[in-house]
Amino acid sequence: MEDKSAILVGASGLVGGELLNFLLQGEQYSKVIVLGRRPLNITHPKLEEIIVDFEYLDEYKESFSVDDVFCCLGTTIKKAKTKEGFKKVDVDYVLSLARIAKEMKVEKFLIVSSMGANQGSAIFYSKMKGLVEESLKKIGFNSLHIFRPSLLLGKRQEVRSGEAAASVLSQLLLFMFRGPLRKYRPIDAKVVAKGMYRAAQKERDGHYIYMSDEIFNLS
Ligand SMILES: NC(=O)c1ccc[n+]([C@@H]2O[C@H](COP(=O)([O-])OP(=O)(O)OC[C@H]3O[C@@H](n4cnc5c(N)ncnc54)[C@H](OP(=O)(O)O)[C@@H]3O)[C@@H](O)[C@H]2O)c1
Numbered sequence: 001m002e003d004k005s006a007i008l009v010g011a012s013g014l015v016g017g018e019l020l021n022f023l024l025q026g027e028q029y030s031k032v033i034v035l036g037r038r039p040l041n042i043t044h045p046k047l048e049e050i051i052v053d054f055e056y057l058d059e060y061k062e063s064f065s066v067d068d069v070f071c072c073l074g075t076t077i078k079k080a081k082t083k084e085g086f087k088k089v090d091v092d093y094v095l096s097l098a099r100i101a102k103e104m105k106v107e108k109f110l111i112v113s114s115m116g117a118n119q120g121s122a123i124f125y126s127k128m129k130g131l132v133e134e135s136l137k138k139i140g141f142n143s144l145h146i147f148r149p150s151l152l153l154g155k156r157q158e159v160r161s162g163e164a165a166a167s168v169l170s171q172l173l174l175f176m177f178r179g180p181l182r183k184y185r186p187i188d189a190k191v192v193a194k195g196m197y198r199a200a201q202k203e204r205d206g207h208y209i210y211m212s213d214e215i216f217n218l219s
Contacts, residue, residue, distance in 0.1 A: 005031040006200075007064065007106075009097060010072030012036055014154045015112050018193035019070055028201055033063055035097075054089075057096045064104035068200050071097060071111040076160070083124055091132045098139050108143040110196050111136065115150045115183070115212065133209075142205045147192055150212045154189035182213040194219035 010016035119130035177185035195218040
């Protein structure tokens with residue numbers, strides 16, 4: 001067992017839940033701190049859960065004495081109700097986390113962004129993902145890993161009819177996602193989580209962006 005520690009944010013979500021399993025079951029981490037707004041109702045000797053108010057993340061600064069920070073936070077415009085609400089979660093909370101992590105000397109930050117992330121995009125979602133990526137690059141982590149999955153597959157507790165329809169359609173058209181189109185292939189949340197776990201074990205400095213096809217290769 002290695003003696004690394006990690007913070008995971010978004011552990012109650014699809015990718016975050018899968019990543020939590022890897023972090024708890026793997027040999028690399030002896031302590032996993034989950035920051036969330038509600039309890040997970042899981043107990044594990046390595047797990048420390050902290051219920052936080054994301055508006056006041058600075059109050060939990062002392063918990064950030066860890067090796068790696070994994071961010072799987074995110075909402076949808078439907079859930080957030082407004083673009084401002086969406087930006088608050090997908091951009092502002094993420095950047096607060098990252099700035100505190102940097103201040104507390106965390107060297108490695110890993111985040112799930114999205115395919116199409118582009119600060120100049122006319123699509124609000126892609127623009128916000130691009131904005132958060134560019135801002136993270138400026139924070140100056142020694143090691144920054146950005147994952148840009150295409151459509152995520154996996155079992156959700158909530159119904160997302162658009163994603164469900166896209167998932168069915170893409171399963172029918174799987175044969176199309178070959179060669180250069182492989183990066184558009186829908187990807188299981190578990191594969192993304194495994195890719196994040198694996199990337200965190202590479203002792204390489206620098207900024208890395210992984211499209212779905214590269215995430216498949218990592219995992
Ligand atoms: N869905 C897709 O097909 C897709 C594709 C590419 C990229 N992505 C991106 O991948 C990332 C992970 O996606 P996912 O589907 O795993 O996410 P998810 O299942 O919706 O989980 C999101 C996580 O963020 C937390 N969260 C949401 N709103 C919050 C708030 N206001 N305050 C505090 N925590 C909040 C949730 O906590 P609660 O459980 O407390 O709500 C949950 O832990 C997201 O950034 C998403 O945009 C998604």
